[in-house]
Amino acid sequence: MRNTKSIIGKEKTNTSEVPFFDLRRQCEKLKVELEDAFRRVFEKGNFILGENVRLFEEEFASYSDTKFAIGVGSGTEALHLSLKACGVGPGDEVITVPNTAVPTVSAISFAGAMPVFVDITPDIHTIDVEKIEKKITKKTKVILPVHLYGHPAEMGQILKLARAHNLKVIEDSCQAHGAKYNGKDAGTIGDLGCFSFYPTKNLGAYGDGGMVVTSDGELYEKLVMLRNYGEVKKFTSKIEGFNSRLDEIQAAILRIKLRYLDEWNKRRGNIAELYQQLLKGSDIQLPHEREWAKHVYHLFVIKVNKRNALRHYLEEHGIGTQIHYPIPIHQQEAYKKLGYKEGDFPVSEKNAEEILSIPIYPELTTVEVETVARCIKEFHDG
Numbered sequence: 336m337r338n339t340k341s342i343i344g345k346e347k348t349n350t351s352e353v354p355f356f357d358l359r360r361q362c363e364k365l366k367v368e369l370e371d372a373f374r375r376v377f378e379k380g381n382f383i384l385g386e387n388v389r390l391f392e393e394e395f396a397s398y399s400d401t402k403f404a405i406g407v408g409s410g411t412e413a414l415h416l417s418l419k420a421c422g423v424g425p426g427d428e429v430i431t432v433p434n435t436a437v438p439t440v441s442a443i444s445f446a447g448a449m450p451v452f453v454d455i456t457p458d459i460h461t462i463d464v465e466k467i468e469k470k471i472t473k474k475t476k477v478i479l480p481v482h483l484y485g486h487p488a489e490m491g492q493i494l495k496l497a498r499a500h501n502l503k504v505i506e507d508s509c510q511a512h513g514a515k516y517n518g519k520d521a522g523t524i525g526d527l528g529c530f531s532f533y534p535t536k537n538l539g540a541y542g543d544g545g546m547v548v549t550s551d552g553e554l555y556e557k558l559v560m561l562r563n564y565g566e567v568k569k570f571t572s573k574i575e576g577f578n579s580r581l582d583e584i585q586a587a588i589l590r591i592k593l594r595y596l597d598e599w600n601k602r603r604g605n606i607a608e609l610y611q612q613l614l615k616g617s618d619i620q621l622p623h624e625r626e627w628a629k630h631v632y633h634l635f636v637i638k639v640n641k642r643n644a645l646r647h648y649l650e651e652h653g654i655g656t657q658i659h660y661p662i663p664i665h666q667q668e669a670y671k672k673l674g675y676k677e678g679d680f681p682v683s684e685k686n687a688e689e690i691l692s693i694p695i696y697p698e699l700t701t702v703e704v705e706t707v708a709r710c711i712k713e714f715h716d717g
Contacts, residue, residue: 353703355655360698372587387586401523401548403555406581407562410509410531413545414442417527420557421503423448423476431479432462433663434683440664454680458623461488477503482511485633487521512537513600515629522548538596540585602697603632613708635695642689648714657692
């Protein structure tokens with residue numbers, strides 16, 4: 336297994352005192368298990384839709400308390416194929432939010448549909464359910480809420496609206512592995528739930544990967560065909576499909592990591608609680624958790640008036656940060672064709688000027704959390 340070490344890696348390239356994210360720490364802890372998983376896949380020589388994909392689908396469905404799980408090539412493709420499975424195509428509209436990663440909207444474009452934006456709530460950064468109904472038209476096919484940063488959207492009202500207007504609900508759960516709404520797993524509440532296994536996610540692969548979950552047998556059968564050329568069996572395509580498959584190596588990695596997901600999410604919650612304690616009393620808006628939610632803190636996002644100055648100060652002190660996301664989708668060059676203008680979504684636009692993601696991942700130490708909080712308070716006190 337000469338090349339395995341290069342995959343896992345020991346050499347450090349990030350010299351930050353507190354890196355925003357450091358996957359190498361997790362890799363080192365799981366090194367023996369991962370090397371064994373790589374070896375077993377290589378020895379079997381089956382790399383596409385093999386045993387590990389099948390078993391991981393079963394295990395992820397069980398973890399999510401849903402009937403079916405379908406491994407696909409990425410979180411974006413999970414959304415894209417879900418839209419196609421729901422019959423979305425040219426001329427249709429899909430309701431979602433402008434304060435999300437571009438891939439959410441890319442998936443809608445891939446399906447040939449038109450994204451229709453609804454602004455967000457200022458506290459949990461998810462779709463404002465009170466503003467959805469006025470955006471529903473005869474062309475609307477799907478409501479696509481985003482469970483952003485690890486906090487679920489308010490799914491009760493969304494489902495009520497969907498039933499009243501005969502719409503499908505596809506959950507973008509790409510940042511919400513293990514999150515819950517009223518005790519039910521995010522991604523399993525609507526018709527379909529979509530997950531990403533990008534390496535930085537709460538459950539991340541060492542490359543791209545995604546999953547769709549559902550308890551609808553008909554949608555499941557469509558997705559199984561859509562991900563693999565529309566085939567019902569080899570060389571026999573029943574529908575037009577795509578090439579979007581979770582590969583065997585990534586599935587083997589994810590099977591190992593899934594066993595640790597609850598433990599890692601608990602650690603994220605503990606870090607978030609410590610941040611809340613250490614930053615309490617400042618003029619920073621800290622993450623909010625609704626009473627019906629279980630937040631899994633994929634990101635810990637604060638809101639500050641002097642965001643750019645604070646970010647520069649933290650970076651000067653060796654603390655990595657990110658902005659999720661600096662430009663709302665309706666203000667992106669690629670999506671100006673949608674015809675929205677500045678001021679159409681004031682909460683999303685204001686957020687983009689004030690939000691800052693600070694380090695949070697299971698391997699972050701208590702000392703590092705205290706260092707980050709101390710620097711933030713020093714900036715404000717200074």
